[in-house]
Amino acid sequence: MSNLAILPILIPLLAGIWLAFIAKKLPLARGSAKFLSILNLAIVIYIFFHVQQNGTLILEMGDWKAPFGIIIVGDLLAVTLVLTTNLVAVAAAFFAPKSLSDKQEGFYFYAFFFWLISGVSGAFLTGDLFNLFVFFEVLLMASYALIVLGGGKAQLRESIKYLLLNLFSSMLFVTAIAFIYAVVGTVNMAQIAERVQEVEQQGILTTIAILLFFVFATKAAVFPLYYWLPNSYSVPNPVVSALFGALLTKVGIYSILRVFTLIFTHEPGLTHNLFLWLAGLTMIFGVIGALSTHNVKLIVAYNIIPAVGFMLMGIGIFTETAISGTVYYLVHDMIIKGALFLLVGALAHLAGTSDLRKMGGMIHHYPFLGWMFFLASLVLAGIPPFSGFIGKLLLLQGGLAEEEVIIVIVTLVTSLLILFSMIRIFIGAFWGEKNEDITVNKRAADGYVWPIAGLLALSVTLGVGAEWFYPAIQSIAEYLMAPELYIDSVLKE
Amino acid sequence: MEIIMSILAGLLFATGVYNLLQKQLLRIAIGTALISHGAHLFILTMGGLKGGAPPILVEGIEQYTDPLPQALILTSIVISFGVTSFLVVLAYRASEVNGTDNIEELRGNDYE
Numbered sequence: 208m209s210n211l212a213i214l215p216i217l218i219p220l221l222a223g224i225w226l227a228f229i230a231k232k233l234p235l236a237r238g239s240a241k242f243l244s245i246l247n248l249a250i251v252i253y254i255f256f257h258v259q260q261n262g263t264l265i266l267e268m269g270d271w272k273a274p275f276g277i278i279i280v281g282d283l284l285a286v287t288l289v290l291t292t293n294l295v296a297v298a299a300a301f302f303a304p305k306s307l308s309d310k311q312e313g314f315y316f317y318a319f320f321f322w323l324i325s326g327v328s329g330a331f332l333t334g335d336l337f338n339l340f341v342f343f344e345v346l347l348m349a350s351y352a353l354i355v356l357g358g359g360k361a362q363l364r365e366s367i368k369y370l371l372l373n374l375f376s377s378m379l380f381v382t383a384i385a386f387i388y389a390v391v392g393t394v395n396m397a398q399i400a401e402r403v404q405e406v407e408q409q410g411i412l413t414t415i416a417i418l419l420f421f422v423f424a425t426k427a428a429v430f431p432l433y434y435w436l437p438n439s440y441s442v443p444n445p446v447v448s449a450l451f452g453a454l455l456t457k458v459g460i461y462s463i464l465r466v467f468t469l470i471f472t473h474e475p476g477l478t479h480n481l482f483l484w485l486a487g488l489t490m491i492f493g494v495i496g497a498l499s500t501h502n503v504k505l506i507v508a509y510n511i512i513p514a515v516g517f518m519l520m521g522i523g524i525f526t527e528t529a530i531s532g533t534v535y536y537l538v539h540d541m542i543i544k545g546a547l548f549l550l551v552g553a554l555a556h557l558a559g560t561s562d563l564r565k566m567g568g569m570i571h572h573y574p575f576l577g578w579m580f581f582l583a584s585l586v587l588a589g590i591p592p593f594s595g596f597i598g599k600l601l602l603l604q605g606g607l608a609e610e611e612v613i614i615v616i617v618t619l620v621t622s623l624l625i626l627f628s629m630i631r632i633f634i635g636a637f638w639g640e641k642n643e644d645i646t647v648n649k650r651a652a653d654g655y656v657w658p659i660a661g662l663l664a665l666s667v668t669l670g671v672g673a674e675w676f677y678p679a680i681q682s683i684a685e686y687l688m689a690p691e692l693y694i695d696s697v698l699k700e
Numbered sequence: 701m702e703i704i705m706s707i708l709a710g711l712l713f714a715t716g717v718y719n720l721l722q723k724q725l726l727r728i729a730i731g732t733a734l735i736s737h738g739a740h741l742f743i744l745t746m747g748g749l750k751g752g753a754p755p756i757l758v759e760g761i762e763q764y765t766d767p768l769p770q771a772l773i774l775t776s777i778v779i780s781f782g783v784t785s786f787l788v789v790l791a792y793r794a795s796e797v798n799g800t801d802n803i804e805e806l807r808g809n810d811y812e
Contacts, residue, residue, distance in 0.1 A: 337772055344779045351786060355793075363794035364806045367725070370790060374732050374783055375720070381739040381776050388769065389746035 211254055212266040212281040215289050215328040218247045223321035230315045237304050240317040244300040247324070248293040251286070258286045259679065263696045265334075273698050274398040280334035280697060284534065284683045288331045288461060291538050294665060295453045295545040296324050298658040302549055303446045305654035306556065311356050311444065319356075323349035323450060330458045334697055336387065337394040339462065340380050343426070347373050350455060353447045354439065362442045369439040376425040383418040390415065397697035400470045400690055409473055416471035416478055420463065427459025429519060430489040433512050437496060440511070441504035441561075445552020448504065452511055453545035457537060460518045464533060467522055468687040469694075475525055482523030487614050489516035490621040497628040501563040503551045503636065506628055510547070510587065513621050514540045520614055521602050529605025531684035535676075536598030539669055543586050543595065546662035550580050553655035554636060557648060563632060567639035572647045575656055577637040579663055584629035586666050589622050594670035597677075705745040712738030725791040725801045732787065736780035740773050 222243040229235050258264055264281035267273060281289075299320070307316060326346025333339050354366045388394060390411055391402040406412055421432075428436040436456070440448050463482075471478060493512025500506060514536070521533030553576060555561040558569060570577035589595035599622060606615040669676060686692055712734050719731025747769030795801035 337775075341775060341779070344783070348782065348786070351783075351790075355790065358793065358797070360797050363790070363797050367787075367790060367794050367803075367806065370783075370787055371720070371728065371732065374780075374787065375735065377783075378732075378735045378739045378780075381736075382742055384772070385739070385743040385746040385769075388743070388772075394768075394772075 209264050209266060211257065212264040212279045212332060214250050215247065215254065215293070216279070216325050216332060218243070218250065219321040219325035219328065222247070223318045223325065226321060227315055227318035230318060231313050233309060233312055236312065236317050240300045240303070240320070241297075243321070244293070244297045244324075248290075248297050251290050251293045254281065255286050255290050258283055263693075265697060274393060274395045277338060278334040278395065278697065279332050280693075281332055282693065282696070283679070283686060284461075284465075285331040287534075287538060287679070287683065288457070288541075289328045291541045292324060292327050292331070292454055295450070295541055295662070296320075298545060298549070298662045299446050299450055301661075302449070302655065302658040305651065306446050306552060307444055308357075314356060315352070316356060319349045319352045320450070322346075323353065323454070327454050327458055331461060334397065335395055336384055336399065340377070340384060343380070343458070344377060346455070346458065347377070350451060353450070354443045356447065357444060359442070365439045365442045368435055372425065372435045376422050379418065380422040383415055383422060386411075386415045386418065395697070396465070396469060397694045401694050401698065403470055403473065412471065413474050413477060416467070416474075417481075419466060419471075420478070420481075423459045423462045423466070424485070425459070427456050427463065427515050427519075428489075428512055429459075429485050429515055430492050430512075433489065433493065433515075436511065437505055437508040440508040441502065445549060445556070448508070448552065449545045449548035452508065452548045453541045456511055456515055457541050460515060460533075460537060463519070464522055464530075464537075464687070468525075468530065469690045472690065479523050479525045482519050483611060483614055486516045486520035486523055487617045489513065489519065490617055494621050494624040494628065498624065498631075502561050503555055503563055503566075503632050504561050506563075506632060507544075507547050507551045510625060510628065511544060513625060514544070516621070517599065517602060517618065520618065521605060523614075524602075524605045524609050524611060526605050526609060527681075527684050527688050528601055528608060530687050531677075531680050532598055532601030532603075532605055534683050534687075535594075535601055535680050538680075539586075539594040539598050539666065542662055542666045542669065543583065546659050546666065547583050547587065549655070549659045549662070550576070550583055551632070553652070553659070554580070554632075557652060557655075558636065563635040566636040568637075568642040570637040571641040573652050576652060577633070579656070579659060580637065581633055582663060582667070584626065584633060586663070586670065587629060588626035590626070592670050592673075594666050594673070597670055597673045701749050702745055705741060705749065709738045709742040709745060712741065723802050723804050725795055725803060726788075728803065729784065729787050729791055733780075733784050736776075736784070740776055740780075743769050743773050743776070 226236055258281055266279040268277040323346055326342050326349055329342035330339055333342055351370055355362055391399050393399055425432045440451050490513040493509055497506050497509035518533045518536050521529040558566045586593040586595050589599045603615050716731045716735030719727050747766045750765050753763045753765045
């Protein structure tokens with residue numbers, strides 16, 4: 208019992224309210240946003256080390272004992288993801304003033320930004336299936352407001368589709384919760400996990416499991432439910448795209464990871480094999496999408512989809528090595544997708560177009576940006592010694608140990624094609640003759656560089672210092688493979 | 701009673717999905733509202749329907765109504781209220797800016 212666990216939800220929530228009041232006073236709002244995001248990060252780092260030393264943090268709201276009241280569960284997985292979220296958030300808070308117009312900032316950007324962070328942290332930390340739905344709605348509501356910020360023609364058009372799809376899947380989520388409540392009589396995740404073992408008719412549980420998977424897969428953009436993602440992630444402002452690309456699909460993957468390691472482990476032959484198939488198809492279709500377009504923002508948006516496939520593959524294989532690969536990849540992907548979206552946002556702004564065919568020779572004007580993009584491509588594709596490599600290595604090890612050869616081959620081919628799609632941007636946009644027509648904007652470029660450089664440095668550290676991070680990731684995987692640890696820590700006594 | 705309510709929820713889902721598949725934005729908004737009503741009725745039904753009993757548990761009382769589904773529905777209703785009203789405003793703006801409220805015509809490849 209400790210109030211620490213709620214701080215990552217509460218601080219951004221209050222910060223958002225404060226920033227809603229001072230939204231029109233831009234210098235104050237910018238300063239507050241930077242300060243509050245760093246403050247939140249500092250607290251989350253403290254919580255992370257606290258959890259690592261003292262074990263899972265549990266907060267029972269209003270002292271209502273575990274299965275009856277609302278609980279917040281800060282286990283190592285949740286806290287690690289909250290920490291990564293806040294790292295991306297700090298970079299976004301520093302990037303935002305450079306990339307948004309004054310008018311857009313004034314229209315409550317920072318307030319919704321903090322509410323988004325609050326919703327994402329809440330989704331990671333909650334120990335209750337219904338509250339997962341509520342936090343999904345908190346983050347979605349903030350994302351609806353952020354995606355239409357600016358109100359361009361294409362933006363409004365795409366955000367309607369985004370909203371409708373998420374609204375529909377949220378309603379299915381509620382329906383799935385109603386089913387679960389009818390079968391096991393509780394919405395507390397630990398108690399559901401405990402009671403699921405005792406249910407006699409396993410058939411209905413599998414049905415519910417697939418319904419829940421459908422909901423999470425829609426949010427996570429798994430094949431064949433990814434069609435909404437590329438367009439709606441490429442139309443908003445770069446900093447908004449970066450937040451979405453780094454955080455939102457990962458919440459879906461986290462939910463699948465949590466629910467299918469803790470609750471629905473009764474029939475892995477059906478559910479987890481389905482995941483493997485879908486993971487393979489997700490990788491193939493995602494990377495084909497990335498190769499099909501000349502729009503740099505769309506290429507990066509499509510690259511989210513194969514990454515989702517990699518993480519789903521680890522859950523499908525369902526061994527300790529594979530799960531640790533998924534967790535590693537989850538952390539890696541949050542950071543690198545944030546960096547990449549900021550990079551292509553900066554690139555498109557500096558070049559004045561997001562069409563690859565109209566760009567060229569940018570490296571003569573912006574060498575630092577160019578080489579950072581090259582580095583980011585290598586990290587994303589998983590070239591050793593960067594962090595993408597470690598995650599994929601663990602996934603492939605897990606796959607080979609279970610003799611899932613086909614998915615391993617698909618993963619390798621997909622990684623190669625991802626590298627190809629990224630290098631295509633590098634060659635098309637940065638190489639080539641020096642274009643004298645471009646009005647060089649050194650000041651804007653310098654402003655863009657530092658938040659991106661910070662994220663990239665983190666990503667490289669995560670890869671080069673893998674030996675230092677791996678024990679923590681491995682202990683998370685061990686913990687996930689033994690659901691009774693979670694159940695015992697929540698339903699103690 | 702539960703059977704009738706389940707059928708009603710199913711009907712609401714069916715009409716909601718039918719409306720969701722229409723081309724006019726307003727019809728789509730109505731469709732989402734119907735689906736959320738269906739989902740809410742469904743929670744109520746799944747909690748078990750017992751008429752006339754108080755939602756409390758005191759020792760010795762056997763007959764009581766489960767209070768949790770009601771709390772869940774209330775939360776969910778508030779959320780879908782908010783989202784639906786946002787959707788209606790967004791649909792209005794989008795149809796004004798794009799000059800059409802036909803979802804078939806709301807596609808294109810210009811990404812500004």
